[in-house]
Amino acid sequence: MPVITFFQTKGGTGKTTSAFILAEILSRSNSVTVVDCDPNQPFEEWKKDGGTNEKFEFVTADDPERIPHEIAEASGRSAFVIVDTEGSANKTAARAAAMSDLVVVTSTGTPLDQKHAAKAIKFVRAAGKQAGKEVPVRVLMTRQKVVGQSRTVTQAIANMKKNGIEVFDSQIMERDAFAALFGYATLLFDLDPKQVNDPSKAYFNAKVWSFQVLDILKQQREGQGSPSKSKQEAA
Template identity: 35%
Template sequence: MPVISFASSKGGAGKTTSTIVLGTELAQGASVVMIDADPAARLFRWSQIAKLPENIEVIKSDGERAILDEIENASLRAAFVLIDLEGSASRLASFAIGESDLVVIPSGEEQQDADAAVETIAEVAREGRARRRKISAVVLFCRTNAAVKSRLEKHIHRQLVAATTVLKTELHRRTAFSALHNAGAGLRELDRSEFNGVPKALENAQAFTVNVIDILLDELGADADAA
């Protein structure tokens, strides 16, 4: 079953938030295991705040020696396996990327973010070469302004479009996304009287989920053609 890692060599890029968003949306129709592979364990902490649906399981990784078994076991029992990685290169991250069908690289719209995303794209390519298979990587812009883009922001987008696939959908900067870390569960469970912009955030989240599923389906098609 598809394994999707969230990676970026930059801390605070949006890995944990996008893991939560995709995981809770996929769980609307499928079983999901989310592996918290970051020693800071923010994803696991999120999972303890509110009751999650039965078809979501969040596990804390026991580290680089355990991750391959954890991924294999999770793949056997869930339709989707999501791995939230820490914000720096590590053996654990290499192992997880090497097992992934898709690596989502969250990025902001500053030069530092773009540089980190390019570095992470190169790392995914290296893992693919080492394993003699193509590992797809996509950039997901996070914390972006929903309004018109500045010249600098357009420039950053062009850089990343030249380097890899950039998802059409962005997770705009919205309180609803950051609130997930405190409220627990998913966007659908957020109290709309307490948090602004939940419907818009949910629109972003659904479009992001559709983008990811389309990419995975394309890959399946490509694999079938190659066989």
């Protein structure tokens, strides 16, 4: 089953939030397991803070030596496996990347984020090479302005594409609903419109991006000549 890993070498890029969003959307009609490799255990904290009703399973993988086993076991019982790594280029991240069908590198588009995104991509490619495979990696622009795109972000995207780095067409916008996921320990679809501004736009944003992830995985599968079909479709 597809393994999707979220990776960055710095914090503040929306990595964990993006992983959570994808897990929630896919789990509406698919079995999903999140392997939480972040020592801060954000998914566990979300649960302790009162998070409920999630349809995805999550396991906290605090032993680096167990990471490959946790991912393999999750792959055996779930249609999708989502791995949230620590914001560091370490052995855990390398092992997760090497087992992935897609690595998502998050960036807000600032010069510092772009510098770390480049490091993350280089790290993922090296991890794949060491494992004897090419690991697909794509950059997700996060925390983007709802109205208008800054020249800095526009140039950052242009530079990445010029250098052969693939970037998601969809972006994760800066919305109260996404910040509320961990702030209120809630699911996106359980948000109270009285708590955040227009959550319906966040739902739409999350769905559009999640569908693009599925489309990319489908294209990869077909490109490999696999006759198998996706077991299930997203909500």
